[in-house]
Amino acid sequence: MINCAIAGLGRWGRALVEAARHEPRLNIVGAIEPDVIGARDFCRAHGLRPAASLEEVLASPEIDAVLLATPHSLHKTQVIAAAAAGKQVFCEKPLALRRTDAAEMFAACRKAGVVLAVGHNRRFWPSMRALRGIVASGELGTVLHVEGHNSNENSQGITAGWRLSPEESPGGGLTGAGLHVLDGIVALLGPARQVYARLARREAGPPPLDTAMLAIEFVNGVSATLATIRATPFYWRVHVFGTKGSAEVLDEVTMVLRKSGEAPATVRYPALDTLAAELSAFADAVEGRHPFPVPEADVLATLGVFEAALRSMQTAQPVACQ
Incomplete structure (x- = not known):
């Protein structure tokens, strides 16, 4: 079981939570969302524990991975912080708007020995x-x-x-x-x-x-x-x-x-x-079964x-x- 937290419960973040219900290896237990009141009912319905910040999630030994459905301008800081905390990372596209920023994120995850999967779902x-x-x-x-x-x-x-x-x-x-x-x-x-x-x-x-x-x-x-x-x-x-x-x-x-x-x-x-298919591919990559099928070279x-x-x-x- 891969215990996860999701950052961002907008339209797409909620779609990822729903899709994860079809992948039994992913267990989304926590959520970081600035609109706490607006997300309250969704969190309750899906058994998600609201967290005050990404830092709180990254400090938790119970969390193995983070799913980022946040604006791309936040991705670099969030991905590098997650890697430093040893968390596996699934990040929605665009990973970044600059190739050099994306390369830094991949390098940080590679150094930490964690997966960085980019959600090019199509x-x-x-x-x-x-x-x-x-x-x-x-x-x-x-x-x-x-x-x-x-x-x-x-x-x-x-x-x-x-x-x-x-x-x-x-x-x-x-x-x-x-x-x-x-x-x-x-x-x-x-x-x-x-x-x-x-x-x-x-x-x-x-x-x-x-x-x-x-x-x-x-x-x-x-x-x-x-x-x-x-x-x-x-x-x-x-x-x-x-x-x-x-x-x-x-x-x-x-x-x-x-x-x-x-x-x-x-x-x-x-x-x-x-x-659900891309989240299953993420779980495969975390478990070492197969590399995530959106390679770093293609993202860059x-x-x-x-x-x-x-x-x-x-x-x-x-x-x-x-």
Whole structure:
């Protein structure tokens, strides 16, 4: 049994608590949440002991791991403190907005001998798992280009908070939903060499009406484009183009395969609770069964593209990735 505490009981933190109920090896017993009154009923219903601070949790010998569903600006301090206390760490994405900060967090956890798992939950979509397998098998031939898109309509409800902050949410929708697509493309192609990015703001808001577009050149020679629009209803697309065919993921379970001389084939995979799956993968990593399937190299490569994209948006020039 891995006894855990969770920091942050907003919408996503509560979703993680619910998902953990399907992983018997994780036992979430404590919670740190500034809105104590607002979280009181949820804590009572899920048997969570409220803690006054993360420091209190880290000092407890009863706690083996911490789940961080906090703003990314807090992650570096929290992750390094957890590592120093010998606690295993699951941290929601984005781990950081700077590659160097993320590298420091991984180094601290490596030195302490604890796991640092980053919650890129869409890696666990059955369709995205299948896409990685198809690309790795060579079924599509030589991969030439990838197109990605994420829209999720969340800007219509944004009137305050971190998503309107240039410091907390630079790059428009790229910081939130767009990072999912970027991580998905990096998982397929590895590190990037250069990116050219544009951020177009129709209105400052609230609600914000902006679009972000990236054109990326990867080290292996493959090109990619990525777009994200916060004001449009949910749409997801990762489309890989190769010399023998293409594969297009459209949601958690749907993929369209296209090959020369054949009609497009739509494949639907069995649905999966992706949050429960990533927490199970975290438990596997803590127990030493398998490494967490979002490797450090991919996290750093994704943030390298992200940082370069932000600089490109400011300079209107292509920028080399770290």
